[in-house]
Amino acid sequence: MVQGTSSWAGKSLMTTAICRHLARKGLRVAPFKAQNMSNNARVVNGGEIGVAQYLQAIAARTEPDVRMNPILVKPEGMTRSQVVVLGKPDQAVSALPWRDRAPHLWPAVIASLRALLAEYEVVVLEGAGSPAEINLMDCDLTNIRAATQADASVLLVADIDRGGAFAHLYGTWGLLPDEARRRLKGFILNKFRGDPALLVPAPERLTAMTGIPVVGVVPYFEHHLPDEDGAATPISDGTPATVVAVIRYPFASNLDEFKALEQVALLRWARSAVDLEGARLLVLPGSKHVASDLAWLRSVGLDSAVAAKARVGVRVLGVCGGLQMLGQRLHDPYRVDGAGDGLALLAVETTFEREKLTRRATIRFASGLPVPWSELSNRAVNGYEIRHGRTVAKGATRMAATDGLGWIEGPVLGLTVHGVLESPEILIALFGRAPAYSLDATIDRLTDVVMRNIDARFIEELVGCA
Structure with missing residues (x-):
């Protein structure tokens, strides 16, 4: 032992x-x-x-x-x-x-x-x-x-x-x-x-x-290797690379899934609007308490900062809880998490159910995705889902993936599935670089x-x- x-x-x-x-x-x-x-x-x-x-x-x-x-x-x-x-x-x-x-x-x-x-x-x-x-x-x-x-x-x-x-x-x-x-x-x-x-x-x-x-x-x-809990300071070899800002709210979850990004991009944990400057991709990761983390986003001004970046075409990716924050509304009939308005960058709404959905999943991206996410078109990635929230489209938002696993509006993409940015194929498509070494x-x-x-x-x- x-x-x-x-x-x-x-x-x-x-x-x-x-x-x-x-x-x-x-x-x-x-x-x-x-x-x-x-x-x-x-x-x-x-x-x-x-x-x-x-x-x-x-x-x-x-x-x-x-x-x-x-x-x-x-x-x-x-x-x-x-x-x-x-x-x-x-x-x-x-x-x-x-x-x-x-x-x-x-x-x-x-x-x-x-x-x-x-x-x-x-x-x-x-x-x-x-x-x-x-x-x-x-x-x-x-x-x-x-x-x-x-x-x-x-x-x-x-x-x-x-x-x-x-x-x-x-x-x-x-x-x-x-x-x-x-x-x-x-x-x-x-x-x-x-x-x-x-x-x-x-x-x-x-x-x-x-x-x-x-x-x-x-x-x-x-x-x-990914950290057991939370995430350490990202590693950089000093090579010029695309800046990716991952918003680290108080109850951010599954931050380990971004470890492979360190090999192809300059990863930055973002805690304020200033941390988003220069980033070509903003990520809202999973959250163990979506309503609480969404309130924190607003308290530090990151809600308006993310929206401003999206308006000028910067890519925004929400994963699981991050997707739920990007939507219009959170519903919580069973008092699992919390209710309230989302950031309204995607025309979707989320309801928190009593039962947690925990499963492996394959996400298949739709064909003909618009710029700046067109590189993901027709690709399939194995990942996993851990969530109480059930997200559905409201209005004319476009499906980004089959089986209700993702939605897209302009530069804003939301996915229910974790692990997409661990795929070498996806990293090559988005950043033009493959990780130098595998997990094994x-x-x-x-x-x-x-x-x-x-x-x-x-x-x-x-x-x-x-």
């Missing part, structure tokens, strides 16, 4: 690399994270899971499945979240206070973990946050409790780039209960910049104080870097394959 001293320490990346390393050894491997908190999700067999476990399953060369992330918590406000259990929203559990949820969720966690342990030779577990969050140990599902249930050996990762990594490792070790401390087998320092010789004698002293060896020092590098190649590059810098044999011995 890979645990961390904090969020963003590198747990997900280490887990991904270990999954691919063991899969290269010919083992049948599966990832597992009991509970993940993220608005970045993917559709798999049975429903939706966090994007990190989706990527880890690909790294393990196995089919992603809801048991690999049985509990997904999707924030909808500062104190409100939707709880997805085995791929489907559970309204009853979502309504409970945080500490009251664990007894209702543990049966799904334990059943999923036991099933994976029975089906695979190795299950690589990932923790959440820190196992030493002593205020939450009584309702923990993902760290100590999952490790105990799986009888897992634990690696603890710290982000040394933040500073204080040795204190983080020692403090975490010191706060762990005795049983959890016995499971801890190795420390990993992640995101190190500079000469590893400068670390001496700290690793040796830490080992002397804890009895736990430092088994890896992984350098800081651009891994090019990116996972291989990550694995090569990580496994060169940690004790691979130590890892193999932990799982019994050395």
